[in-house]
Amino acid sequence: MKHPYLTDDHQMFRQALRKFLDKEAYPHFDQWEKDRMITREFWTKMGEQGFLCPDVEEAYGGSGVDWGFSVVINEELEKVGTSMIGIGLHNDVVVPYLTAFATKEQKERWLPKCVTGETITALAMTEPGTGSDLANIRTTAIKDGDHYVLNGQKTFITNGIHSDLVVVACKTDPKAEPKHKGVSLIVVERGIEGFSRGRKLDKVGLHSQDTAELIFEDCRVPKENLLGEEGKGFLYMMDKLQQERLLVAIGAQVAAEDMLQTTIDYVKSRKAFGQPVSKFQNTQFKLVEMATEIEMGRTFLDQLIARHMAGEDVVTEVSMAKWKLTEMAKDTASSCMQLHGGYGYMEEYKIARRYRDIPVSAIYAGTNEIMKTIIAKNMGL
Structure with a gap:
């Protein structure tokens, strides 16, 4: 096929x-x-x-x-x-x-x-007091001659330490009504005066992924660094979130597939009561349940990727995939760790890292609760 x-x-x-x-x-x-x-x-x-x-x-x-x-x-x-x-x-x-x-x-x-x-690039949307509610960001960029003067703070920024080019969501018109019409995107380059890094954040998982705070204090950015048109930033972000959320779904699916295979290999080699752990009915049923969920996820995801590549509007389905596959991956991590027994809690085993890394996928790129809100709206509820 x-x-x-x-x-x-x-x-x-x-x-x-x-x-x-x-x-x-x-x-x-x-x-x-x-x-x-x-x-x-x-x-x-x-x-x-x-x-x-x-x-x-x-x-x-x-x-x-x-x-x-x-x-x-x-x-x-x-x-x-x-x-x-x-x-x-x-x-x-x-x-x-x-x-x-x-x-x-x-x-x-x-x-x-x-x-x-x-x-290396980064996207600076999230602020200490604003996550999914992007219309209410507080970072401002006020035009002053040939520059925008940028002030504000961003947090949870992926590639925050390494980034040389940061696309920053900000308010070029803080008084705009409705609020989202005041949002613009401005590109900030490494070395511009007034742009600094805050803390490199110490996370539960994703240890080698550099996540940081970014700080803008009277940061003068040339007006030529405006991305697109003023006031269109919110629409631009909404346009690109479909692909970002699809990426999260892809990661969750692959992580689940990897955890399942790792666990199958482990239970076949680990013995208890004189036989491989894979021979116990509980182990078999757990693995069968996971394998079925994962196979169904892959089928849904592959056709969704194909539709996205064809240029279709699949926001509703991507929101479904993002929440469902990340929750499935979280459940898979928990079940696979249990099947590893005490060794699953040891850092030398890959499942321990997977268990730490996967939960955040249900949070970033829009929480799973936001995904359900989008789906409900698109269902006419």
Whole structure:
């Protein structure tokens, strides 16, 4: 049966990426987790091999291929560990803002270095007092001659420490009614006076993924760094959230698949009462239940990716996938840890890290409660 979006070219690309990750990621990942940071050297190696922003046009250094190649990248990085999500955010969340809304001059200035890994990007939406309620952000950018003066604070920013280019959601018109019409996007570059990093946040999981606070104090940003039109920032963010949430669903699905296989391998090798743990009916039933849920998730997800690639509006279905697959992955992590017994609680076993890393997927890119609200609205409830 023909796959809904993958071709032989995608499979060849996957094999090349796996070979690269076997050499450049897997042997170093535990150290990155201990150091609480993925090295910039890894980013530039990804860029050198064509594994960053593959769908960017060739004119700006990319390969101009379809989004299926990005799906392959995200799946293979998730197999290494969820802490690799910063690369997916760069490739498939932040850079698409530039490809969609930047001027030709801005694209020429920013995109080539995003493709090589010399420039790492971040998206600064969330504030200490504002998460999903983006219309009520408090960071302001007031025009002053040829500049915007940016003031405010952002938190939970993925790639916050490494980032060289930050797309910042801010209020260029704090008095606008309705409030969302005052939101704009401004690109802040590393080194601009008034832009600084706050704390590198110490998280329960995702240890090697750099998450930080960003601070803007009378930060003067050239007006040429406005992304798109003033007052359209909220609409731009809504336009791009479909792909971001789909990325989270992909990560959750792959994490669940990986946890299941890891656990199957473990219970086959672990013996209790004179036989492998896999021979006990409880173990078999638990694994069968998980395998069924995971297989159903994969079927739903693959057709959804194909529809997204075809340009369809699948906001409702993506919201369903985001909440359902992340909850499924959380349940899988708990069940798989239980089947590992005491060893599942040891850091040397991969399931322990998965157990720590997966819960946040139900929170970022819009909480699962927000997903249900979107679905309910689109159902006419």
